[in-house]
Amino acid sequence: MMLTFDHETLGQRVLFGTGAATVNLAAEVSRLGAQRVMVIASDFETEMARMVSADIEVVLWHHDVVMHVPIERAEKARAAAAEHDIDLLVCVGGGSTTGLAKAIAMTSHLPIIAVPTTYAGSEATNVWGLTEASRKTTGVDTAVLPVTVIYDAALTLSLPVEMSVASGLNGMAHCIDSMWGPRRDPINAALGAEGIRALSQGLPLITANPSGTEGREQALYGAYLSAVAFASAGSGLHHKICHVLGGTFNLPHAQTHATVLPYVLAFNAPYAPDAETRIAVAFGTAEALTGLQHLRKRLDAPKALSDYGFTADRIAEAVAVVLPAVPDSNPRPVSTENLTRLLQGALTGEDPAVLLGL
Structure with a gap:
């Protein structure tokens, strides 16, 4: 090819x-x-x-x-x-x-x-x-x-473990969003995959030994790679959603990204098999969502938008603001109905795997 x-x-x-x-x-x-x-x-x-x-x-x-x-x-x-x-x-x-x-x-x-x-x-x-x-x-x-x-x-070192996890998963979101961003290419995909690998190794080390620097060095390295990939590929569906949740409803930045990420991955993965495979390999698992969810479980990651003040009655407004900003490059067509379903899952912390079959 x-x-x-x-x-x-x-x-x-x-x-x-x-x-x-x-x-x-x-x-x-x-x-x-x-x-x-x-x-x-x-x-x-x-x-x-x-x-x-x-x-x-x-x-x-x-x-x-x-x-x-x-x-x-x-x-x-x-x-x-x-x-x-x-x-x-x-x-x-x-x-x-x-x-x-x-x-x-x-x-x-x-x-x-x-x-x-x-x-x-x-x-x-x-x-x-x-x-x-x-x-x-x-x-x-x-x-x-x-x-x-x-x-x-x-x-x-002064960044608490809980915030380190949320911030690191924010970096992970940059990596994953770069796989289907509007300007995605093999170079930023490679950088994103290495970022996933580094973050998935570094974050558990931080939770195991918060006062050590080995895990924090890996997390910083991964965060840098994730940002370079994101800057090249452009903002994808995940970031369009989180920017609205943060800017319109004042939800905390890192925790919002950490919560929404598995839902966007589950939403897009069946429609982007090459990206899904690359993400899975970076995690060292057979499936991308499995790798992310195993990591999130180890880290006790943020689970539900409701924990940060988002409520069901705000979903319709969020959908209305997000939809016009969704990139044409998103591998899966985005509609009012399926975006609403995605946010409903993220609101309550529902198993994101249910979105694989939508």
Whole structure:
């Protein structure tokens, strides 16, 4: 069979080393010649951010970080960066922190150095997201891709096991969605499969030994691969659903992704046999859903959207908002009826295998 595809690789420097974040950040700030640095970190991550930034001069600290990046908070941060004549953004934290840095870069074109403390993967994509009037809008812009990512597993040690699991499964969702994204190709499929393998090995190690770094290194490695694959393949059905659940109903980002993932996999797998086989091989199981569910059981993963405040009376609105955004590339036709059924299953934590026969 002849291979024909169009693949674009995003340019980004990656520095990976446990215990090396402070040294690596100082070296990157020097390499970039930055003089007026703005550090973005939530209140929770401020102490860690100050440790990481100990060897650089910081002109402005910004801690007003909110999940799903409300437009009002983005505009406030943009104004602060402009007022202080910032020439480099450093974000230390999870996806919300990185998202705020991207919101600033989108209008200012300032470079970003991202120092992730979770497995969200936003640091390795050129995708931005903003929420306004209970609607989350996402887009792609090369200006928001961090020029450098500094990975340090020691910075994830404070992430509780429960949140590590949810965040890691968010990364897993990037891997799986890349298998049928609108720009999928053999390269991002290979990266996604390796991401699945790394995350499925790393996350159980974290739950078994939360104070160790071996599992956290594997999870960070897998999260990076998942994000690169996702940035290349584009946003698939899973992410369209979760962006609506988060932006419209303010559900927690990582837990929502972790909960919805098996339902989308069960929904699409029978219609994408090549992708299903690749995912199953990455898990080391005969079937993709079996591999994911075995992992989720080991991790005691999030099970039902109802646990996070979603209710049955919101399903119709969610379906109405999701449907127009579903990519034409999705392997299975999506209708009001079957999308409603998918969300009903995710709401209650029903066995996702029932969706295989829909």
